[in-house]
Amino acid sequence: MIVAGALFGAGAVLAAIRLIRGPSPIDRTAALDVLLAIVVGVILLSAAMSRSATAVVIAVVVSLLGFVSSAGLALLLQRGRR
């Protein structure tokens, strides 16, 4: 469990570096996707550690939020180009 948490933390740091440095908005969108997937993973991991199922609903909501944010950003970039 600690190993899994450390892997999540390292992945989040690397994605955050790309989020700050990323040359184009699309790179930032990809980094944001990775960060939201890591958030869902940490929620599921904490639910697995505490053996309680209440946080699973939060994971559903966060994964849907990730889709809405990344798809909305892509469509917004497309509109900005016209």
Place this chain on the structure above:
Amino acid sequence: MSVIDIAASVALIGGAALSFIAGVAVLRFPDAATRVHAATKPQVLGIVLLTIGLGLRLGGIAIIGEFVLIVLLQFFTAPVAAHLAVRQALARRGQPGGVDPELGGGVDPELGGGSSRQVDTDVRSDGG
């Protein structure tokens, strides 16, 4: 520590390792399309592995509906979001932050193989 606990730990660590690998790939891959490609991996396979691990750890029947909901939502939404992002990257081919023209040429029969101006008009006429 039973067999089920060990299997759950393997699945959870596998999902976490996929997230870590996606972090490395998003940082090190050369252009936007490959980064989006790498970002999709933990969204689908990582979530599936973590869900399997959590299901083995909880060990109930009633929770399976929510797990199926999570996995199905990820299966349907992650490719759509990645497709929208990569289409934007392809429209910026050659510009900084877009697809490398050497890598992006001729990938898609509709979008690839033309000049960047042609790709632009394709995307414009495509999107609402």
